[in-house]
Amino acid sequence: MHVAVVGGGMAGIVCARTLLQAGHRVTVLEKSRGFGGRMSTRRTEFGGFDHGSQYFTVRDARFAKALLTAQPIVRAWSVSTVRVLDELGHVLASAPPPTEPHFVATPGMNALVTHWAQPLLKPELHGVSGARALTETRVTHIERDALNSAQWQLRAEDSAGGQVVLGGFDRVVLAQPHLQAHDLLLASGHAPHLRQALAPVQVAPCWTLMVAYPNAMQPGLSHFGPQWNAARSTHHRISWLARENSKPGRERVERWTIQASPAWSIRHLEDDAERVKAKLLKGFAEITGIRVTPAHAVVHRWRFAQTQQPLGRPFIYDDELGIGLCGDWCLGHRVEDAFVSGLEMALAMV
Structure with a gap:
């Protein structure tokens, strides 16, 4: 499969990495200049500020195992x-x-997500193929691919306000805040049942x-x-x-x-x-x-x-439609919730 992952926070990067490790092609699209989402660090002349997530705890064995691959970074x-x-x-x-x-x-705090994103940012250095990461790219519309109606294409804006069209995707994962995912689906005219599933969040x-x-x-x-x-x-x-x-x-x-x-x-x-x-x-x-x-x-x-009120399950996925949604909001507000959501989303797809 070729999968588009919209959102480069913890959930999106974990989902993308898992799909990549399973042998699929992945393109990540992130509207900001770097990865991290709410695991962000603001750099200033006086030093950095973790102005999003302040720390994380570890309860899930899979999260603990994954952190072993980033030991020099985690303190x-x-x-x-x-x-x-x-x-x-x-x-x-x-x-x-x-x-x-x-x-x-x-x-x-953004160092952990950035570390795990390296195979997407520099695939040639990590011996992987089929990986691509685009930053400062805001997805505005999801539509059926002009060349293959069984696939999806994404319309997006780059940092200069230019229009970008990317196609050939078999699946699309929205690893975004739930209201942003809702509005993107609404603007695209797709999946009212997926939008309805977000109502309790x-x-x-x-x-x-x-x-x-x-x-x-x-x-x-x-x-x-x-x-x-x-x-x-x-x-x-x-x-x-x-x-x-x-x-x-x-x-x-x-x-x-x-x-x-x-x-x-x-x-x-x-x-x-x-x-x-x-x-x-x-x-x-x-x-x-x-x-x-x-x-x-x-x-x-x-x-x-x-x-404040999570979805209550790790992700939302319509296999027939080929669209999934994930993020910490599915399970809670902890960093680990985002990790588990992205992981479970990818595993359901493969």
């Missing part, structure tokens, strides 16, 4: 014990549950703030900010805070990633970015006590961030 991250109270004794933040190890990829947005304090590295400054590195928060604006420079293999500059709560992000989804930044900085100061103006402060809006 354990020890999270400090913390309990932050407000003036009334209410808990503002506490440490993530210490029941299982936390892992990160180095030098940024609910995914919340997330506003993310990234701040850096390079002056905290000045000689003689023995203490800056809290004595903990990450926390879940019950603050009305913020659900998660992490000191990026505490992660293994990261730059030393003091940097924090702050993620707003799903409820707050929903209410302020269309707010001006500067207004969001000011409100999250205020919440960050209330939790950490850091009231110094950061040298770097930017926000990023994830429209599809954390699954």
Whole structure:
């Protein structure tokens, strides 16, 4: 088969690799400049920010086995014990549950997906054929192939706004957020039953703030900010805070990633970015006590961030039609959920 995989996040790359290893041709199309999806790393002059997924855990034996192929990249991250109270004794933040190890990829979270994507990016170096990866290519339409009605072709836009048509696909996998997959199918006029299957899924947005304090590295400054590195928060604006420079293999500059709560992000989804930044900085100061103006402060809006109601099964697939859908939203919101979904999708096809 020749399979088109739309989306270069964890689910898409795992699906593509599995199909490639089974002897099929694969073309991956990703709208961004690189792979990773929500396992993204924002590079700045002060260092990197994992502004999407902050870490991952390992419960599935297949995920554990796959991680053995990326040992130099995967590192354990020890999270400090913390309990932050407000003036009334209410808990503002506490440490993530210490029941299982936390892992990160180095030098940024996107490194794991990029590592697994190498056979697609550089097939000649990995001794594989039939692999292709296209970045900055946004698929806009799925239609029957003009030369073979039993196959599919994709219409897409490149980074310059030019139109691209790619054909000859026996199968198409949409490894995207569920609403993006729904809208692509709707625009293409295909598979109303697949669109209907997505109805129960609910995914919340997330506003993310990234701040850096390079002056905290000045000689003689023995203490800056809290004595903990990450926390879940019950603050009305913020659900998660992490000191990026505490992660293994990261730059030393003091940097924090702050993620707003799903409820707050929903209410302020269309707010001006500067207004969001000011409100999250205020919440960050209330939790950490850091009231110094950061040298770097930017926000990023994830429209599809954390699954609130998953599909309840690893993927959706119509074998007769030749279209499948996968992603973390099928099973939950963890990195491992995306891995399992992409793997199961590929295995069902082969």
